[in-house]
Structures are given as structure tokens and as C-alpha cells.
Amino acid sequence: MQGYRISTAFEDMDLDCIHQFISQGYWAKGVPRETLDKAIRNSFCFGVFTESNQQVAFARLITDKATFAYLADVFVLPEYRGNGISKWLVSEIVSHSELQGLRRVMxxxxxxxxxxxxxxxxxxxxxxxxxxxxxxxxxQGDD
Known part of the structure; x- marks a missing residue:
């Protein structure tokens, strides 16, 4: 996609940006930074970046890369929505060479x-x- 790139390299991920967004999201509100960092380190992550290397989108898969994957924490920053980034990101994820032949993706x-x-x-x-x-x-400390 013109003006953007996708990376799966951990060192490219902006953990501050990712935590800022996800910790406010409906699915993981209040997630501690250390919990999210651990989750990211143990997942197959995809980040979308501008030409100036600003992270604008993210997704991670919890996967063994052989039989199963769970797609989680997908987001595009609000100011970048409406440009086809989410479609491009999901398309790149489902077609990624390391994720072919999985029995189930949830x-x-x-x-x-x-x-x-x-x-x-x-x-x-x-x-x-x-x-x-x-x-x-x-x-939130609820049981």
C-alpha cells in the first residue's frame, strides 16, 4: 500500500503506541503494560508503519504456525481509518507464508x-x- 509498510519484526513495534490503544479498547481495557509486552513477545505480530516509521496499526496472532492461530488486538489508529489499512493488514495476515495450512484461525x-x-x-x-x-x-480487578 502506497506510503505504508508492514513489518513482523518485534523491534519495529512501538510498544507505547500499542499499549496506549489496546489498554483503552473494549476488549482489554486496563491491561497492564507488562502483561501486554509479554503477550506481544510471545505472539506473531504485524505492524503497519508510515514511511517515517510511525506505527498506525497492529495485529497479533497467538499461534503455533502449524495448526492453529487466534487473531487478537487488531487496530488502526483513528486518524488513519478509512484508507484501506485494515483490509490490507488482514489480507497480508491471512496470506502470510508462515500461516498457510492452518486447520483453524479464530x-x-x-x-x-x-x-x-x-x-x-x-x-x-x-x-x-x-x-x-x-x-x-x-x-480491572473483577473476578
Whole structure:
């Protein structure tokens, strides 16, 4: 995409930018910096950067790169939305050479179903096979 580049190199990621956004997001509000840093270090991350190396978007996959991946923490900074960055990012993720042949790629989203459907994501079937331990208030001290 003209004027932007995608990197998967950990050293390129702007951890301050990523934490600033994600810690305010509905899915990880209040996540401690050290928790997010650990999550990023143990994930396969994708960052979108301007020509001046400013990070404007991010996504990470929790994956073994062989059978399974969970796509998480996807965002585009508000001032860069509407330029096709999210579509480009998701397209690059699902076509990445290290992620081919996976049996399952999952994600959870409150409001971006239309975006992900364009890249083959569908509602979970059969839903009754899936279980979870879910603690959405963990970063706020809720049990």
C-alpha cells in the first residue's frame, strides 16, 4: 500500500503506541503494560508503519504456525481509518507464508464482522463444541 509498510519484526513495534490503544479498547481495557509486552513477545505480530516509521496499526496472532492461530488486538489508529489499512493488514495476515495450512484461525470481534468475512472468517460451527474460561474484567480487578 502506497506510503505504508508492514513489518513482523518485534523491534519495529512501538510498544507505547500499542499499549496506549489496546489498554483503552473494549476488549482489554486496563491491561497492564507488562502483561501486554509479554503477550506481544510471545505472539506473531504485524505492524503497519508510515514511511517515517510511525506505527498506525497492529495485529497479533497467538499461534503455533502449524495448526492453529487466534487473531487478537487488531487496530488502526483513528486518524488513519478509512484508507484501506485494515483490509490490507488482514489480507497480508491471512496470506502470510508462515500461516498457510492452518486447520483453524479464530478471532473475536464486537463490530468488525464484515471486515473479517471478506477474508473467509465465519461464525463458529458447531458452536456447541467450543468452551471457554472468560474473565473480561481481569484487568480491572473483577473476578
Amino acid at each position: 478471532l473475536a470481534t464486537r463490530d468488525a464482522h464484515g471486515l473479517y468475512a471478506q477474508y473467509g472468517f465465519k461464525p463458529i460451527e458447531p458452536v456447541e463444541n467450543f468452551m471457554q474460561i472468560w474473565n473480561p474484567g481481569v484487568y
